[in-house]
Amino acid sequence: MHEDPPFEVIEGDARKGLLLIADHATxxxxxxxxxxxxxxxxxxxHIAYDxxxxxxxxALAADLGVPAVMSRFSxxxxxxxxxxxxxxxxxxxxxxxxxxxxxxxxxxxENARLDLFHRPYHRAVAEAIARVAEASGAAPLLISLHSFxxxxxxxxxxxxxxxxxxxxxxxxxxxxxxxxAPGDIAVGDNExxxxxxxxxxxxxxxxxxxxxxxxxxxxxxxxxxAAGVANWTVRLAPILAELNATPYLHEVRRFPSRxxxxxxxxxxxxxxxx
Numbered sequence: 698m699h700e701d702p703p704f705e706v707i708e709g710d711a712r713k714g715l716l717l718i719a720d721h722a723t724x725x726x727x728x729x730x731x732x733x734x735x736x737x738x739x740x741x742x743h744i745a746y747d748x749x750x751x752x753x754x755x756a757l758a759a760d761l762g763v764p765a766v767m768s769r770f771s772x773x774x775x776x777x778x779x780x781x782x783x784x785x786x787x788x789x790x791x792x793x794x795x796x797x798x799x800x801x802x803x804x805x806x807e808n809a810r811l812d813l814f815h816r817p818y819h820r821a822v823a824e825a826i827a828r829v830a831e832a833s834g835a836a837p838l839l840i841s842l843h844s845f846x847x848x849x850x851x852x853x854x855x856x857x858x859x860x861x862x863x864x865x866x867x868x869x870x871x872x873x874x875x876x877x878a879p880g881d882i883a884v885g886d887n888e889x890x891x892x893x894x895x896x897x898x899x900x901x902x903x904x905x906x907x908x909x910x911x912x913x914x915x916x917x918x919x920x921x922x923a924a925g926v927a928n929w930t931v932r933l934a935p936i937l938a939e940l941n942a943t944p945y946l947h948e949v950r951r952f953p954s955r956x957x958x959x960x961x962x963x964x965x966x967x968x969x970x971x
Contacts, residue, residue: 701725701769703814704821707755709764711832715941716825719754719842720778720818720898721747722767733773734797744791745771747844749920754842756930761938766825768818773799775810777818778843780896786815822902835947838868839903839910840937844917845889857919859885861892861912863904864952868911868940875936889914893955905959907951 701723724745726733732740739745751767758765768777772788773796779786787807789800829837847854858876862869869892876884887893892912894900903910913933919925940946951959 701727703769703817705767705769706821706825707758707765707767709758710762711764711829713761713763713941714829714833714835714837714947715761715763715840715937716829716837717754717758717761717763717765717840717842718822718825718898718902719747719750719765719767720776721772721843722751722754723769724771725769726771726774730774730798733799735773735794739773739794740771742792742794743844743846743917744788744794745773747842748917749844749915749926750842752923752926753844753915753920753929756926757842757934757937760930760934761941763941764825764829766818766822768814770814775815777815778898779894780901781811781815783896819898819901822898826902826906826908833947836908836949838941838946839899839908840868841899841910841912843912843914844920845914847916847918849889854889854916855883856885856888856914857882857916859888859890859914861887861890861899861914862910863893863900863956864954865904865909865950866952867909867946867950871940871943871946872911872913872936875939876932885914895954895956900954900956904952904954907949909946909948909950 724740754765754767773791775787776785787799787802789796826837845854860869860872873884873886876882899910899912915929920929
């Protein structure tokens, strides 16, 4: 385990208007946390990070010439893709693995992890969005990259990739259509998870801000080595470039969330214009 900053910014041409983010890029912990009482083998599992996503994010950012922001701490420490009041923010039990270092945990330690890891990552994402908006003169297109296990609780998952979204269909529907077009992969629409999660990264930086966005999930066995990452870079890069060239994906428009009203209660522009 290595001491790392809580995030990494990959430089790119902000004028292009596209920003990539990776919430679960690494499995690392600061040395003071040891292994949270888990065996080292736990940090090679999906419970610690999204397998394959760090190299895929780097490859896509390089291919497209765009910036990216990645977390640099394990989701077992604190999950940046959860709201601060989410009960799964700091997992005590993850896919059958009890996390001794997370239970019990007092309020002071939870606040310390928020201040040192979770909040700096989200500030970095917000600052990157602002830089891209200023440089491009329009709202960025925000793409979040994740991966999922091929089997969950002994049930195979048939999708090669999934696109998760909440109430804003703009980028998600376009992504699904283009991923399905070649006819060689199964694409999940809000599978294997539902994209409507109150307070998660895309709710916070996409939905609430009215920025077009989507979360791409790639099955982990397909990006578990360099060849798989290269294949998915070739598949995804031209699709993302095409979407990024679409003007309406750079307009600010806030859609209703399936999780309920926004905290400011102002609503925002509805899909039907009201």
